Structures are given as structure tokens and as C-alpha cells.
Amino acid sequence: MATLVLGTVGRALLGPVGGAIGALIGNRVDHAVLGSPGRQGPRLAELSVQTSTYGTQMPAIFGTMRVAGPVIWATDLIEARGTTGGGKGRPGTESYSYSANFAVALSGRAIRRVGRIWADGRLLRGAAGDFKVATGFRLHPGTEDQAVDPLIASVEGPRASAFRGIAYAVFEGLALAEFGNRIPQLTFEVEADAGPLSCEAIAQSLSPGVRPGNGGTMVAGFAASGGSVRAVLAMLxxxxxxxWVAEGDGLRLSVPPGEAAARMIRDEGMAAQGAGRRGQRAIAADASLPASVTIAHYDPARDYQIGMQRASCPGGVRDERRDLAAALDATTARTMAQDRLARLAAERVRRTVTLGPDALAIAPGTVVAIDGEPGRWRVIEAAWEAMAVRLTCVPIGHAGPIQPASPGRIARDDDRAVGATRLIAFELPPLDDQPLAGPRLSVVAAGGPGWRQAGLSYSLDDGASWIALGGTAMPGLIGRLVSAVPGGGAALLDRRGALVVALAGDLADADTAAIDAGGNLAWxxxxxxxxxxxEPLGDGHWRLTRLRRGLRGTEAMIGGAKPGDPFVLIDAASMRLVDLPPTMVGRTVRVLAHGVGDGIDGVQTLAAVTGQSVRPPAPVHWRCMRGADGRVTIGWTRRSRIGWRWIDRVDAPLGEEAERYRLTIGARExxxxxxxxxGTAPDGTRVTVRQIGTWAESPPLIGIIGGEME
Structure with missing residues (x-):
């Protein structure tokens, strides 16, 4: 700062008077060369946008702030591959999930801790330090002796940097499935100092030349960055x-009204030509004032997101906005806007005073009393001209009353601990008209209020080896059966039967059109x-009525569920599909979920592969008659695992490579x-008919010769 530099040189050459003259000249240089100091301060966008640009300035954090630092180190994304979907003649779809290793710089000075962390605006780490998504995490506080991070050292070897003097966080294996398989935009609640700080205390940390004064405004946090230390001090x-007022070889923060008048001055009317010209008073027009002042700041009540407070006055023609890289409560920010309006209104008045050489010690920022003028005045400019000191002064306005302000509403993520994954895997009949090339499992996962996602794997050899499936789909709606009232079968709408289920979530009614489109489908x-x-019964219990039972060939399972058995709402968005080889029919598959709250071993479930997804439904409509020749004619109606909508109203598609049936007639096959x-067979002979599918046989149709179906 030229004021300090030239003032020091002047004192060294000419003593106190020379120091005063040098300070006056330096003040003119500061304004002419450096311009308005307030325009070089930190901007809000610097703290809210995460970048990895080389040379990005790292702010020094004071108090508590929410910042998004630059990525300073990263490896390539780690890829995991799984296969889902597929069908007859169609390959399965390979799905990929990714995790990332990277480091983010947080502060250019040491910090105490990191609290909450947000990813794409959603809570990634809670106030208790619990992560909502699987990741490893290490914090390096920014000391000058901090060690190299072990992950960075393992990748970079001898060239690994410890980033001493920079606080940074390392993420190891952050699961990216929830963020579209990319590194999310991260923001951190960084605590550098305990409790609020005064603007003066921040300035003293940034510059050893700052002397104790009256403290200035208290802030919850501040991020020091910008073009220069001078710019940051000007913002403070x-x-x-x-x-700031020059004091000795340093600076002191002068803040009225606590600043007492240092001396009484009298206008001596010393002009450049020596004539007795008195000082001048100038008043700017009302139009020179802003119509409003808006303070943009970081609000602790809004999770340190940007808040806005505005004060207005009549008569202005422009709006003034000030972006402060400081954490302030709404009331302090509004008071700051009101005080600035009042200060600008008062400073429309300019008073020029001409004094003799004994006034050289009066520096800009000094509070004075002017003989013949009411109130107190602040010196905003001092000049040495023709062996006289010319001071430009503005009156000190009175701060208005503090008026409470609201921070506004904020949509905040619930900070709930992530519980264990609830996992279920089962085999469904095909839900579309594409025949499968092998059995398929549907995997649905859910959890408590804080649960989001888990990684999935499955094993075909009882856990000896595992196949990665990627992350779970959207959280499913999983409940349990509480009770059942028996009703009708699969042929008609069941108006008598009812199911009571318990689940953590909401169900809704569905009209005929929604039912026809596949709505409210459950397993x-x-x-x-x-x-x-x-019908909601309270306490998470629901009564389900007007049922359509035994859909897509599952009529044999009507009434088979017992209280406590799982109930799952079928939704394509919540299911991960696992296509298995045909040889798995009749065996079991072990499925593993590994979420944040699942511990080291994760959560496992066993799924029986019955072939339900690939076998044709049981034949129907048993017919039997004996002819005059004594021979028996048996007939039945084929069904298909596809074409359930019966669009052509003629016949269902075969859905298999060939039409074949296996008959067991008594002891014959x-x-x-x-x-x-x-053929020939005596009355009372039991007959079993199974359709032979491409991959499995159907359930049996059983009838009695000379009688009805069993």
C-alpha cells in the first residue's frame, strides 16, 4: 500500500513531517493507481463453484464457512461392470458403475475440522460425521508439518506432495452411481476458528501491520481472497x-460512533495563492444516492448458502449490490444495508478545510470536529498543496435501529443416519412380450429414512465367488403381509378378499385405466x-381391496402367503434385473448388498430359481370324454408366458421354440x-399335463379320466 510505503520513506528522510507528507502523497497514489479497493474483494461465486483450474486462488478461511475448493489431485475413475436385462435372441445390457479417488483443497490456512458436506446440494456427510454414500475420507488440516496422504503416496510415489499449509480433504472410493457416474459438485462446512470473529481480528491475522482498535463487525465466518491483502482489508x-487509519507504521480500524474526535480543527482559509479563501461545502443531489442496497452474504441459518437482505430509500435512481464473502446472520446483513444507505446519505455533504503544516499528522480516516460545524466529521482525503494541507471531510451519520430480518425458507435434507439395507430377490413371470433366454431375478432394495443406495453383487456358487451388479436402483417399496381375508380366484375381480400389509411408504388407489396400464402391481x-x-389404517398399515389375483400364471400361489411374508410393489425404476444361465433353474442364487449402514459383511439374501420367469403357465380348461369305441379323448388349452393382453383376440403366441406337452397317464408317460x-385308460386314472417350454416345464394341469380336474 503506497500510503504505508511512502509514509515510511518520508519518516526516514525528513522525520515526522516528512512521514506525514509521504502518507498524504501515498494516499493519492493508492486512489489513482489501485482504484477503489472494494472492487477487488472475494466474490460469492468463488466459494460456491468447484473448479480444478490450474492457478485457482485458495481462500484463507476464518470462522465457519461453506466452501467449494478446487480439485487438486485425482486418479482415473474406477469402473465396475454388471449385466442386466436381455431376452431371447437379445444380449443383456452391460451396466457400469464408478467410484473416484480425489482430493479437494479447502483453505489457504489451517483449519480445525470439517462438518457437513454436500454433494450436488444433497447432504453427503451429516453433522455427526456419518456419510450417506459409501466412501473413504481423510482430512488434512493444513499444518506446515502434515504428512503425505497414504493414497496419494501409493499412486504418485516419491513425487507425492503433502500440500503443507493447505487444508484439504481426500475421498477414497466415493461411489458415484447416485451422481450420474461423475464426481459431484462438493461443498464443505469448514471450521477454521471456534466461534465468531471480529473484522479487526481477521485483519490482524492477514497483516502484521494492523493495530488493535474497536474490533468492527462480528462475523460467523469469512473467506479471504481477491486481488490483494489491501482489497480484503478494504472489504473488512x-x-x-x-x-483504516495510519497509526505509526501500521493501520488501525476506525469505526464510528465509538471513535472519539481526535482534535478540533479550524478552517484557516489558506489558498494556493495565499489569499484568505475559506473552505467550501458541497451537497450532492438526491439522485446520486442508490434507491436500494442489497447485501449478498452466506447465512448460517441457510446452511451457509447465499442469503440476500435489502434496504431501500426514496429518491434514488440505481440499485447497489455488495457481495460479501462472509457468514452473517440475516439481521446483521440487513442492518449493514440500512447503515450503508444512511452513511451514503450523510456523505452527500462534502466539507473542504484548508489548514497549516501542523495538520500534516491528520490522515484519511481520522475523525475530527470542525469549528462552526455541528457533529463529527471523517477525513476522506488529505492533500499537500502550496505549503498547505487540504482536508476533504464528510459528516458521520447516525446508525438506525436494528430491525430483525428473516433468512427465508430453505429446503434442507433430513440429516438421518443411514440404516441397514433391506434386500429381496425373487423371480417374476415376464412383464412384457419378450421371451427371456434364461431365468431372471428381480432385486429390490430399500432402507430407513436416511438410506439411499447400496452396491450389489450375486453369487452362483454359494458365495465362493461374486459377480458385481453395480448399485441398487431407486429405493423400492418393501413391506410385509399382516393378515389376509380369503376371497375369489384369478378369473374375476375379487371383491370379497382383502390384504392388510405394513410398509414404510404410501400407497394410492388406481382406477380401471391405471390398472389396465399395469398400476398397483405387487408381488x-x-x-x-x-x-x-x-385404505390407510394408520401406523404404516394399509388395507388392499378390489383385487386381481394370480396374474400371469401365478394363480397356484393365491392364498399361499403367510403373515410376515414380504410384500413388494412392482416398479421398473426400483428393480435391478439379473439374467442367469438356464442351468441355474432349480438352484439358489446368493445376493449381497453393501451399503453405508450394512457393516463389513453387508446384507445377504437367498433367492430360489424356480424357473417361473422362463416356464410357460400351466395349461387350463381340462376336457375329457369317452367315445363309443371306449377310447378316451383328452383336451386342454395352451397358455403362453407372453401375449397376456390378447391383442388379436385369436390365440396367444406360443412363446417357445416348439409346442410340446408331457403327459403322465397313470404309470405311463x-x-x-x-x-x-x-387313447385307452380306465375311469379314475389320474392324468398330469405339463407344457414343455424352451427352458423349463410348466406347472401341471391335473385331471381324472371320467371326472373333473383336481
């Missing part, structure tokens, strides 16, 4: 409604069903290629 003075104990009415058989 402006926030306090004061000005219960191997049965597919739909419900039109969902035969195979036919049409839905019928003619």
Missing part, C-alpha cells in the same frame, strides 16, 4: 462501516396381484405336440 473495513409370496383400493390326446 466496509463491512464494519469504518476506515406376494410368489403371486402377482393388483389392487384398486388402498407320453409326449405330444398338440393340446390333446386320444
Amino acid at each position: 473495513a466496509d463491512m464494519s462501516g469504518g476506515q 406376494l409370496g410368489g403371486e402377482l396381484l393388483q389392487f384398486e383400493r388402498a 407320453e409326449e405330444v405336440s398338440v393340446p390333446g390326446w386320444i
